[in-house]
Amino acid sequence: MLTIHHLGHSQSERIVWLCEELEIPYKLEKYTRDPVTRLSPPELKALHPLGAAPLIEADAILLAESAAIVEFILARYGHGRLQHGPDHPDFASYLYWFHFANGNLQPVMGRSMFIGRCGLAPDHPIQVSVQGRLDKVLALIEARLAQNDYLAGSAFTAADIMSVFSLTTMRLFHPVDLKPYPNILAYLQRIGARAGYQRAMAKGDPDLTPMLT
Known part of the structure; x- marks a missing residue:
């Protein structure tokens, strides 16, 4: 059976959510962040030198990196679900937004969080640069969701599973006001209404109220 090593309040929620959407059996091993x-x-560092989460075990395979894990699970258990193949008209969009999550969205959220903790003035050039990049990334997502219900098009896919963490749970660590982005907020309401998402958050992070507003 697939085992998910899940660190609370982390991007490993993606993997629990994916398994719930696919309705595949899994064992959930939960870990809590160091309070300091x-x-x-x-316990996680004993499994992986970087203390990585998420981490999965399947058939004697130990695999880290959330995007790699998502691709692994889709290839082994997905049977074509939650992804678009090369012949699908939205294939390129699926690939773009799947990789946009870790290539642009999450890194810029991380940079904004780290720079924000440095106490720089709002007009400091570094602060201005990082905020400008975050604004552009969120504006791009907003524009995409003005045209489509989901990032890869009209259908919910793993591209959404990859992206939602940065727009919700990551804001626990670094508050970002999404009121200027009504399409993103409407999108998060659609996500929050999904039974698979609700089950995943209840199982993986029962102490967390998803930031859908």
């Missing part, structure tokens, strides 16, 4: 450092506990 907010990093992985020793």
Whole structure:
């Protein structure tokens, strides 16, 4: 059976959510962040040198990196679900938004969080640059969701599973006001209404209220 090593309040929620959407059986091993450092506990570091989460075990395979895990699970258990193949008209969009999550959205949220903790003035050139990039990334998502219900088009896919963490749970660590982005907020309401998302958050992070507004 697939085992998910899940660190609470982290991007490993993606993997729990994916398995719930696919309705595949899995075993959930839960870990809590260090109360001081907010990093992985020793138990996760014993499994992976970086204390990585998410981490899965399947047939003696130990795999980290959320995007790699999502692709692995889709290839092994997805049977074509939650993804678009090369012949689908939205194939390129699916690939773009799937990789946009870790290539642009999450990194810029991380940079904004780290720079924000440095106490720089709002008009400091570094602060201005990072905020400008975040604004552009969110505006791009907003424009996409003005045209489509989901990132890869009209259908919900793994591209959405990859992206939602940065727009919701990551805002626990770094508040970002999404009121200027009504299409993103409407999108998050659609996500929050999904039974698979509700089950995943209840199982993986029962102490967390998803930030859907």
